Amino acid sequence: MAQDETLQKVPPGERVLLLPHCLRPSQTCPGRPSKEGFQCPEDCRERCAIRRLREEALSLGYKGVCIAPGGALALKFIKKHEPEAVVAIACHKELAEGAEAVSELDGPVPQVATLPLLEDGCVDTEVDLDAALALLRQGT
Ligand code: SF4
DSSP states (O other), rough: OOOHHHHHTSGGGGGEEEEGGSSSOOTOOOOOOTTTTTTTOTEEEEEEEHHHHHHHHHTTTOOOEEEESHHHHHHHHHHHHHHHHEEEEOOOHHHHHHHHHHOSSSSSOOOEEEEEEESSSSSSOOHHHHHHHHHTTTTT
């Protein structure tokens, strides 16, 4: 895929990861929303995809991870960090709307590599964790 080849040329330090907050386990998650996106307490021990992917991205050296409730906050995060590439995991609708919004940004437009959720529905959604990890690691 063309976008995957592009991502391989971008060092992790110039990438950000966007995750949807609907991936969290809604019944047991101790995290809290904030103006900067969903915040995970450092001592959270839940086995959840957000935790795994966030830890992987940060250990690879990504310049930021945003757990976003929606496209507006994700776009604000991109504007603040000005990455060369964005790895975005979300439902098909959010990915389509986000790609359009990013393409209309003033200034340099980052490359966007996307992975749609396996199952959406706005709560307790699912992602192919192996595919997501492989995407994060491309070119590293
Ligand atoms: S790691 Fe998962 S369960 Fe824990 S606070 Fe973050 S989203 Fe919630």
